[in-house]
Amino acid sequence: MSLFTPKQVAQAIGVSESSLKRWCDRGLIATVKTPGGHRKMTAAGVATFLRERQQPLVRPELLGLPSNAGKSRRVLDRAAEQFHQALAAGDEEVCRQVLVDLFLSEHRLARVFDTVVAPAYQQLGQRWQCRELEVFEERRAVQIGLRILGEIHRLLADPETDAPLALGGTWEGDFYQLPTNLAELTLRESGWRATNLGSSLPFATLEAAMTEHCPRLFWLSVSFVADDDKFVETCSGFLEKAEKLGVVVAMGGRELTEPLRQRLRAVSWCDGFQDLEALAAKLSSGNEPESAKGGDG
Amino acid sequence: MSLFTPKQVAQAIGVSESSLKRWCDRGLIATVKTPGGHRKMTAAGVATFLRERQQPLVRPELLGLPSNAGKSRRVLDRAAEQFHQALAAGDEEVCRQVLVDLFLSEHRLARVFDTVVAPAYQQLGQRWQCRELEVFEERRAVQIGLRILGEIHRLLADPETDAPLALGGTWEGDFYQLPTNLAELTLRESGWRATNLGSSLPFATLEAAMTEHCPRLFWLSVSFVADDDKFVETCSGFLEKAEKLGVVVAMGGRELTEPLRQRLRAVSWCDGFQDLEALAAKLSSGNEPESAKGGDG
DNA sequence: ACTAAAATCGTCCAAATCGTCCATCTGTCC
DNA sequence: GGACAGATGGACGATTTGGACGATTTTAGT
Numbered sequence: 001m002s003l004f005t006p007k008q009v010a011q012a013i014g015v016s017e018s019s020l021k022r023w024c025d026r027g028l029i030a031t032v033k034t035p036g037g038h039r040k041m042t043a044a045g046v047a048t049f050l051r052e053r054q055q056p057l058v059r060p061e062l063l064g065l066p067s068n069a070g071k072s073r074r075v076l077d078r079a080a081e082q083f084h085q086a087l088a089a090g091d092e093e094v095c096r097q098v099l100v101d102l103f104l105s106e107h108r109l110a111r112v113f114d115t116v117v118a119p120a121y122q123q124l125g126q127r128w129q130c131r132e133l134e135v136f137e138e139r140r141a142v143q144i145g146l147r148i149l150g151e152i153h154r155l156l157a158d159p160e161t162d163a164p165l166a167l168g169g170t171w172e173g174d175f176y177q178l179p180t181n182l183a184e185l186t187l188r189e190s191g192w193r194a195t196n197l198g199s200s201l202p203f204a205t206l207e208a209a210m211t212e213h214c215p216r217l218f219w220l221s222v223s224f225v226a227d228d229d230k231f232v233e234t235c236s237g238f239l240e241k242a243e244k245l246g247v248v249v250a251m252g253g254r255e256l257t258e259p260l261r262q263r264l265r266a267v268s269w270c271d272g273f274q275d276l277e278a279l280a281a282k283l284s285s286g287n288e289p290e291s292a293k294g295g296d297g
Numbered sequence: 298m299s300l301f302t303p304k305q306v307a308q309a310i311g312v313s314e315s316s317l318k319r320w321c322d323r324g325l326i327a328t329v330k331t332p333g334g335h336r337k338m339t340a341a342g343v344a345t346f347l348r349e350r351q352q353p354l355v356r357p358e359l360l361g362l363p364s365n366a367g368k369s370r371r372v373l374d375r376a377a378e379q380f381h382q383a384l385a386a387g388d389e390e391v392c393r394q395v396l397v398d399l400f401l402s403e404h405r406l407a408r409v410f411d412t413v414v415a416p417a418y419q420q421l422g423q424r425w426q427c428r429e430l431e432v433f434e435e436r437r438a439v440q441i442g443l444r445i446l447g448e449i450h451r452l453l454a455d456p457e458t459d460a461p462l463a464l465g466g467t468w469e470g471d472f473y474q475l476p477t478n479l480a481e482l483t484l485r486e487s488g489w490r491a492t493n494l495g496s497s498l499p500f501a502t503l504e505a506a507m508t509e510h511c512p513r514l515f516w517l518s519v520s521f522v523a524d525d526d527k528f529v530e531t532c533s534g535f536l537e538k539a540e541k542l543g544v545v546v547a548m549g550g551r552e553l554t555e556p557l558r559q560r561l562r563a564v565s566w567c568d569g570f571q572d573l574e575a576l577a578a579k580l581s582s583g584n585e586p587e588s589a590k591g592g593d594g
Numbered sequence: 595a596c597t598a599a600a601a602t603c604g605t606c607c608a609a610a611t612c613g614t615c616c617a618t619c620t621g622t623c624c
Numbered sequence: 625g626g627a628c629a630g631a632t633g634g635a636c637g638a639t640t641t642g643g644a645c646g647a648t649t650t651t652a653g654t
Contacts, residue, residue, distance in 0.1 A: 139495020
């Protein structure tokens, strides 16, 4: 992680150094001070400020951000189409600009994911099925997406050490990485200590992770199910275990068909990341650390 | 107990060595001096200083870790061990620092990949087979690796538009993403316009990509082979096509056993990324843009 | 034990930042 | 319009920082 001086940040935002110093002293921007009293800021801290204040970035490159980030406000629906086109063309720079712009424009990530990212990849999937796109183009789009999400990951402030814990991933055979990554970021933005365990994990492993860390929330992203019966069976055992531990399980994904859902109980369904965010908010507001763990035995 | 040098502590705190020395001399940080006058600090001393000054550590993980500056062999060895430990523990910050430090120390990426990254993941794989690690810990390590590689990707300058083109990926059923990502970065550092097409791609798609873009080099990362015969058969067709187009195919990966290799021709074998880099150098030095495309039809 | 390379020493100085003050600008209320 | 409160951007000397230098100490390798 690199630290930025007031001069750099002031130039990046396009304001005078004096103003920037005042904002720091008023607590608007997270600032650390050297023993000598010099201020230093992190990219995440500045990004948080920019989002809260809707402040445009004049020279984003000074903060290591894409060269056009934050210069203009973006509208969600227009961005969706632009993002989709850029993804299909493999234009990583444009993709990055669109997403980082939206992020800095204080749009909730969950909303961006639901209205821009997810639809774009759905469209790509459709175009791939129609033979309009080659497989590698779809894979390349995923690569690009993962890279950009990684950057946004770094722009989010580190969660508090006492923030509620969330784990999640995808089940064995489900190699889709984007949805579970999106879930992780959604929860991180909501202040959770969310960790994506990865894709294609045996349920035994998921259980082990849950038992070891005992999170408040566990998300399961389901984009592929080979065998409904096996899935339901294994998953049911997992859910039982979760209930005993007092872990809330959230499931979402395009493969969760209605018949499949009816065969699973004790699950919070999330159709989209805004659902997940709402669930997380409910959980962390109505914090009941004692009673939740009660039924162990 | 381990003692830290000013350089390490300075990096951990995120200030210059000069400033740190000054703070030591002012008594802000408890310091022990060797008979020769070199300063040494204990973790406790640094922690006390940080708490009194309420200064957050920029890189807390570096405390306890040797510095990675320099280019000697042992630096790389130590880095390999650090990286491995941090990967197993899921400590993304440490991993990032180790790799980015090495990168900024002007180590060739190929060398870092061969001596640090690849061994670390090999060890993880072994420990996983010995049941020492859970699957999710291995997956998490991959997630971390991919994110960091994404960052290094951005740190590399964009390739020239007239740089030689390279494409690559993994075959259907081979979901390992790290090796092919490493290959992409290796070539990018060598100035190539390298694009990773992704993992688990049908050979038909790989062929389509090759035909459409006609790269100078095509890498195939092979970390998993379900059926040797089928692999050889399909792969041979691919290699023929490549030869017609004048595309050099480079293959590497732990699953390329000797018997498998003998059944495949017209391939440049790469045991490690330094091999790949050497191959790339040879190709781009002996540049023969005309004759290469000759035999089409 | 000895040599060569790497890291640290102490010192110096230019550049950056500090805190503070003040003139200017903007929007509001009377 | 005019008084007022609040925010901005620039200027000032004092302080802090970060990088450079040759000399010295530590470390790696034989």
